Amino acid sequence: MIGRRSLIRRGSAAAGALALGAGAGLATAAPASASAAPGTTGFLPLPEHVKPLPDTGDGYRLERVGRNGYVLIAGIVQCVFVVTREGVVLVDAPPAARAAIRAAIPSVTDKPVTHVIYSHDHADHIGAVGDHPGATLIAHKDCAALLAAYADPARPVPHRIIRDHHKVIHIGGEEIHFIYPGPNHEAGNMMIHFPRLRLAHMADVVMPGWAPYRAWGNADNIPGLLTAHDAILDLDFDTFCGGHVYRTATRAEVAQSREFFVDMWSTTVRKSSEISSADAAAAVAEKENVWAVQKVWIDRIAQSVTSELIDRWGTRIAAVDTFTPDCVGALVVSTFTDAPVNFP
Structure with missing residues (x-):
């Protein structure tokens, strides 16, 4: 069943305006910001291990995984393709990587793209699937239902639908596992696992080495993000593709992403009990303006x-x-709408 869309996802101050230490009882210590050029806003410096790696010179990076698997990184978008006996199986077709996909696949094989697997319905991941006419399109049933409702020509309804929580399909001699842990970043957002290659893909759950995107990327079910992390870590893999940022992830980096999620959730729950809503109401001129009090x-x-x-x-x-402020705002709402029990 398709999960409900979380509509209240903001509820927090803009990150650029975050005044650390302002207000009673707030922590004041923080790492020094990177030096900002005149007219720019300073942020914490990026750790070296998250920065882009060298590319081909054509605007993309191609990482080989095993004998016939590849992760393609173009800017901050990623996708996977595997060369099988029959042709190429492509996992996601991001519009921002359109030119890179057109260049990278022919650089390693003359076989056509025979299958495109949708990780989920979001346009930034599958909006260029039309570049592969004739390919068999595969997606989870909840993804298919959303696409049918959108009726977007750029994101066609899939031909083959995954209805199980764990389905194994063989394509061109390659064993592919489709695993759905339940609603997470989006209803129908699946893991795709190539066990022989020790390669796993799941979009928009783990940003290797990075804090999460704004409000968890409009996550459909925030507690489901932890379930998804656990499902990823149950797999046997060496290389993980998360769909975004500059690098793939190791198992340790997926575990680190999980640790950060748990820390943010636990700290949010604690602060929600420590910070008084009555004091917040006292700061608002019209007490009946419940939206202002909540904000x-x-x-x-x-x-x-x-x-x-x-x-x-x-x-x-x-x-x-x-x-992070936007993500915390989304967590606060999740604690009393999703209201998971014995979590995390």
């Missing part, structure tokens, strides 16, 4: 949580000072 309260939680996370994580992973 003040959630912004105070987001500011305090972000301060703590910068202290613990600011030098270990990238961009903790950017979208």
Whole structure:
């Protein structure tokens, strides 16, 4: 069943305006910001291990995985393709990587793309599938239902639908596992595992070495993100493709992403009980303006949580000072709407 769309995902101060240490009881220590040029805004410096690696000179990086697997990285988008006996199986077709896909696949094989697997329905991951006419399109049933509702010619409804939580399909001699842990970043967002290559792909759940994108990328089910992390870590893999940022991930980096999620959730729950909603109401001129009261309260939680996370994580992973307030705001709402029991 398709999960409900979370509509309240903001509820936090803009990261650029985050005033660390402002207000009673907030943490004040934070790593030094990178030097900002005149007219620009300073943020924490990126750790070296998250920065882009050298590319081919044509604007993309191609990493070989095993005998016949490849991860393609173009800017901050990633996809996977595997060369089988029959042809190429492509996992996602991001529009931002369109030119890179057209160049990279012919650089290693003259076989056509015979199958495109949709990780999920979002246009930034599958909006260029039309470049592969004649390919068999594969997706989870919830993804297919969303695409049918969109009726977007750039994202056709798949030909083959995965209805099981774990389905194994053989294509051109390659064993491919389709695993759906339930709604997470999006309803129908699947893991695709190539066990022989020790290669796993799942979009928009793990950003290797980075704090999460704004409000978890409009996540459909935030507690499901932890379930997805656990499902990834249950797999036997050496290389993980997360769909975004400059590098693939190791198992240790997926585990680190999980640790950050748990820390943010636990700290948000603690701060939600420590920071008074009554005090927030006292700061609003019209007490009946419940949206304003909620905003003040959630912004105070987001500011305090972000301060703590910068202290613990600011030098270990990238961009903790950017979208973390928005993510915390989404977590606050999730704690009393999704309201998971015995979590995390």
